[in-house]
Amino acid sequence: MATGLARASVAHRRGSFVAAFLAVFLGAVILMSFASLLDTAGGDGVGKTDRNTLTIMASVVGGWGVLVVASAVATTLAVAARQRAGELALLRSLGATPGQSVRLVVGETALVALAGVVLALPFGYGGGWTLLRLLQNSGQVRDGVDFAFGASALAVGAGGTLLAALAASFGTARRAARRRAVEAHRQASAGGRHTSRFRLIAGLVLVVAGASCAVVTATSLDGSKIDSQSVAGEGAILTGIGFALLAPVLVRAVTAAAAPLLGLLGSPGTLGVLAVRQRFQRAATAVMPIVLCTAISTGTLTMQAVWNSAHPQLSADDKGTAILNYVVVGMLAVFAAVMLVNLVVAETTARRAEFAQLRLAGATPRQVLRQVTAETALMLVTGLLFGTLAAVASAVPYSLAVTGDALPSSAVGIHAAVVAGVAVLALGAALAAARRTGRTPMTTALRPAVAA
Numbered sequence: 001m002a003t004g005l006a007r008a009s010v011a012h013r014r015g016s017f018v019a020a021f022l023a024v025f026l027g028a029v030i031l032m033s034f035a036s037l038l039d040t041a042g043g044d045g046v047g048k049t050d051r052n053t054l055t056i057m058a059s060v061v062g063g064w065g066v067l068v069v070a071s072a073v074a075t076t077l078a079v080a081a082r083q084r085a086g087e088l089a090l091l092r093s094l095g096a097t098p099g100q101s102v103r104l105v106v107g108e109t110a111l112v113a114l115a116g117v118v119l120a121l122p123f124g125y126g127g128g129w130t131l132l133r134l135l136q137n138s139g140q141v142r143d144g145v146d147f148a149f150g151a152s153a154l155a156v157g158a159g160g161t162l163l164a165a166l167a168a169s170f171g172t173a174r175r176a177a178r179r180r181a182v183e184a185h186r187q188a189s190a191g192g193r194h195t196s197r198f199r200l201i202a203g204l205v206l207v208v209a210g211a212s213c214a215v216v217t218a219t220s221l222d223g224s225k226i227d228s229q230s231v232a233g234e235g236a237i238l239t240g241i242g243f244a245l246l247a248p249v250l251v252r253a254v255t256a257a258a259a260p261l262l263g264l265l266g267s268p269g270t271l272g273v274l275a276v277r278q279r280f281q282r283a284a285t286a287v288m289p290i291v292l293c294t295a296i297s298t299g300t301l302t303m304q305a306v307w308n309s310a311h312p313q314l315s316a317d318d319k320g321t322a323i324l325n326y327v328v329v330g331m332l333a334v335f336a337a338v339m340l341v342n343l344v345v346a347e348t349t350a351r352r353a354e355f356a357q358l359r360l361a362g363a364t365p366r367q368v369l370r371q372v373t374a375e376t377a378l379m380l381v382t383g384l385l386f387g388t389l390a391a392v393a394s395a396v397p398y399s400l401a402v403t404g405d406a407l408p409s410s411a412v413g414i415h416a417a418v419v420a421g422v423a424v425l426a427l428g429a430a431l432a433a434a435r436r437t438g439r440t441p442m443t444t445a446l447r448p449a450v451a452a
Contacts, residue, residue: 017112019342023076024116024165026335027069032124032149032157033131033331034058034065039148040132050141056230057135057324058152066160068292068332071241072339073161074168075288077109079346098174105173106166113165117158124157125149131327138323195248195281203245210239210393218397228401229303229325236394240295243386247284247291251276254382262374268367271358272374283379285347289340290383290422293333295390297418300329302395305410310403340422341429348372348433355437365438369431376430383426384419391415 034057040046041054091101128149135141213235221228243250255276262269276283304325355368363371399407 017080017108019076019346020080020109020112020165021116022342023073023339024113024161025120026338027073027164028117028120028157028161029123029127030065030157030331030335031069031160032120032153033127035156036124036128036147036149036153037131038152038156039150040128040145042152043146043148046145047142050145053135053140054132054145057131065332066156067237067241068296068335069161070164071244071288071292072335073164075244075285076339076343077165077168078172079282079285079343080169102170102173106170109165109169110162113162117162120161121158124153127331128153131324134323134327195246199245200249203242206238206242206245208242210235210237210242210390213238214393214397217394218400221401229307229398232303232394232398232401233300234394235397236295236299236390239393240291240387240390243295243390244288244291247287247382248280250386251284251287251378251382252280254385255378258378258381262378265370265374268370269374272371272378275354275371276375276378282347283375284382286340286344286376286379286426287383287386289336289343290380290426291387291390293336293340293422294384294387294418295394296336297329297333298388298391298415299394300325301414301418302391302407302411303398305408305414306395306399306402309408309410337422337425340425344376344426344429345433348430349437352437355434359438365435368438369434372430372434373427376427380423380426384422387422388415 037054037058041051041058046054091104129147132141132145132147136143136145213231217228217232217235221231255273259273262273265272304322308322358368358371359365395411396406399405
């Protein structure tokens with residue numbers, strides 16, 4: 001019965017599951033692409049040197065990918081479940097047991113995630129084949145090595161993505177199901193203002209781990225070897241994910257500091273600050289992909305610029321590593337960018353009733369857009385600030401180890417380009433979604449939504 005209800009719910013609410021589907025699909029493609037290198041390394045006739053190169057590439061870069069993908073998938077599924085808190089509260093009021101509510105949400109997630117993983121299989125195969133060809137063209141792997149796609153790609157890529165999706169939906173649904181019906185209704189309307197202790201501790205641990213990578217890079221690694229980029233890169237990834245987990249706390253601090261400035265914008269700025277303060281969890285949703293996109297792009301590209309400035313005449317191996325760095329940062333940055341747009345659109349669209357109430361209270365469409373702009377600006381400032389700090393955790397120690405200088409002159413241009421790109425994506429997605437939502441008739445927007 002629960003499975004049938006889950007199928008009916010997915011069919012009736014296709015729009016609300018698009019973000020979750022894309023997160024699982026893109027995450028599975030990335031993980032399967034890198035994990036397939038492990039299958040290739042275990043093939044017949046693969047030499048020791050080629051096996052080591054393939055294993056290191058799959059383990060180091062794939063390790064980053066697992067952290068980024070798991071975080072993005074978990075956040076997206078948590079958002080989807082949180083947006084249904086009111087519906088789950090209604091089911092509790094009608095007599096549904098906590099177990100039935102959890103099975104419904106997990107069943108829906110399983111259907112969507114399974115579809116995303118299955119459709120990702122051919123793209124993951126193509127991504128892994130492309131990575132192997134890049135390694136062969138750069139001379140890091142022999143041309144005679146044949147591509148393989150097997151157990152590792154399926155276990156890490158498909159299995160890991162499914163596990164992250166199901167774990168995230170189970171955890172969110174279980175927390176919601178534990179609440180009494182009256183409490184669940186209140187939490188659904190409040191939108192979430194509290195951050196769990198586990199999330200706080202995990203975020204702090206990851207930030208400390210990233211800082212330790214920075215210290216090791218600056219003090220212990222041989223800057224003359226380009227392989228030192230792997231440890232430095234882990235500093236940006238770990239610190240970025242740590243900041244993403246701490247996003248509600250960081251948004252609270254930035255909002256308190258920026259409130260006087262936004263107040264100068266008049267009522268839209270004041271309403272934007274009040275809206276963020278009312279629901280820090282929802283407001284912080286977009287911070288995660290902003291932090292990750294900024295940290296990964298700025299950190300990796302700056303490290304490559306450091307190496308290029310210190311070694312004007314790149315060897316064949318260095319050129320191959322540079323190409324792979326650009327491919328890796330491209331894949332992960334595109335993934336983070338897609339997640340940014342998805343999450344911003346999902347959160348903005350879910351506020352159609354709130355926007356309709358503002359219009360009933362006398363707000364003009366232009367004032368609503370200005371409020372959304374103020375809220376998005378807070379998210380951008382928070383994400384860009386701490387994404388930059390995460391990038392610094394890798395770029396500065398690496399630059400000190402390689403050149404003795406803090407940063408190359410090109411770092412400013414790289415950072416400016418990343419900031420501009422992220423700002424355009426976030427503001428464009430938020431304003432476009434707000435305009436589209438604002439066109440919904442108020443009678444429709446104020447009616448309890450059963451489909452999205």
